[in-house]
Amino acid sequence: MTAISAPNTNPAQATMPADWRDFFALTKPKVMRLVVFTALCGLLAAPGSIHPVIGFTAILCIALAAGGAGALNQWWEADIDAKMKRTAGRPLPMKALRRQDARDFGLVLSGFSVMTMGLAVHWLAAAVLAFSVFFYAVIYTMWLKPRTPQNIVIGGAAGAFPPLIGWIAVTGEITLMPVLLFAIIFMWTPPHFWALALWAKPDYAAANIPMMPNVAGEASTRRQILVYSALLLPLAGTPWFIGGTGAIYGVSALALSAVFLALSVPVGTRRAVEDDRMKPEKRLFAFSILYLFALFAALVVDRMVLA
Ligand code: HEM
Numbered sequence: 001m002t003a004i005s006a007p008n009t010n011p012a013q014a015t016m017p018a019d020w021r022d023f024f025a026l027t028k029p030k031v032m033r034l035v036v037f038t039a040l041c042g043l044l045a046a047p048g049s050i051h052p053v054i055g056f057t058a059i060l061c062i063a064l065a066a067g068g069a070g071a072l073n074q075w076w077e078a079d080i081d082a083k084m085k086r087t088a089g090r091p092l093p094m095k096a097l098r099r100q101d102a103r104d105f106g107l108v109l110s111g112f113s114v115m116t117m118g119l120a121v122h123w124l125a126a127a128v129l130a131f132s133v134f135f136y137a138v139i140y141t142m143w144l145k146p147r148t149p150q151n152i153v154i155g156g157a158a159g160a161f162p163p164l165i166g167w168i169a170v171t172g173e174i175t176l177m178p179v180l181l182f183a184i185i186f187m188w189t190p191p192h193f194w195a196l197a198l199w200a201k202p203d204y205a206a207a208n209i210p211m212m213p214n215v216a217g218e219a220s221t222r223r224q225i226l227v228y229s230a231l232l233l234p235l236a237g238t239p240w241f242i243g244g245t246g247a248i249y250g251v252s253a254l255a256l257s258a259v260f261l262a263l264s265v266p267v268g269t270r271r272a273v274e275d276d277r278m279k280p281e282k283r284l285f286a287f288s289i290l291y292l293f294a295l296f297a298a299l300v301v302d303r304m305v306l307a
Pocket residue numbers: 030031032033034035038086151152155156157158159160185189192193196289292
């Protein structure tokens with residue numbers, strides 16, 4: 001195993017004055033919308049109540065920590081991002097800001113949000129928040145991503161923590177229901193990402209990142225997408241099966257997961273063709289995002305109706 005080496009930090013990198021938009025882009029705002037939404041749903045679906053100001057603070061802390069983790073990810077991966085078409089326009093490859101400023105921004109955001117979560121909301125929520133930043137920035141970004149095609153299977157856990165943290169902010173404890181919410185996102189992540197990785201294969205090859213399609217090949221990745229999507233269906237229904245939710249969630253979860261599985265079948269069973277525009281893969285990726293938004297929304301609606 002190779003040691004984790006510090007990235008090159010050349011102080012003369014930034015060629016233009018940075019503005020707030022560059023810092024904002026470091027937080028990966030588009031991806032983080034869904035992260036924050038799942039956290040909010042975890043908070044709203046938890047039993048018990050939380051003062052609205054404390055609840056708002058908890059969600060703000062999760063958003064800031066997730067943004068901080070995104071900045072640390074981009075600080076570490078500036079060289080890699082420069083090699084991939086999809087990421088070459090980010091602020092660091094564009095030299096819109098200095099690399100060490102991205103690192104400091106990420107550290108300050110993460111540190112501030114964890115401390116605020118602990119002081120204002122709950123120390124268990126703060127501890128899990130700190131762990132999720134560490135998991136994404138260190139375990140996933142620095143350690144697993146450059147080393148193993150299982151990187152996102154294990155590293156995907158980082159993105160599964162937010163609803164658990166939202167839940168803990170209300171209840172102060174970890175019980176089966178929030179662990180199930182964690183497990184659902186954990187199982188969802190491989191089909192979400194590998195659908196994209198299938199068409200972004202040349203990018204990852206250029207950056208020398210061992211994503212599943214590049215290492216195990218397309219056929220194996222496609223089969224694995226199908227397996228995770230098939231496992232997701234009963235898992236997503238489990239909160240209902242064990243009586244943790246009502247039928248609004250249960251029926252929505254099963255219907256959404258059936259569509260997810262149906263969209264995975266053409267991806268899982270097809271062979272790549274010449275001049276392939278990867279339509280089924282793009283459709284599955286797009287639906288994966290809608291799926292998680294709708295699933296977590298159903299959880300909250302279900303809880304509001306039952307309450
Ligand atoms: C290790 C786990 C994950 C990996 C490797 C991954 C990877 C990606 C990548 C590469 C994109 C393309 C976006 C871009 O170009 O910046 C993307 C998009 C997206 N991801 Fe993920 N993702 C993961 C987990 C998650 C999680 C946990 C969530 C939310 C709960 C999420 C939500 C989204 C959303 C909302 C988009 C669409 C962003 C847009 O509108 O452009 N992802 N993901």
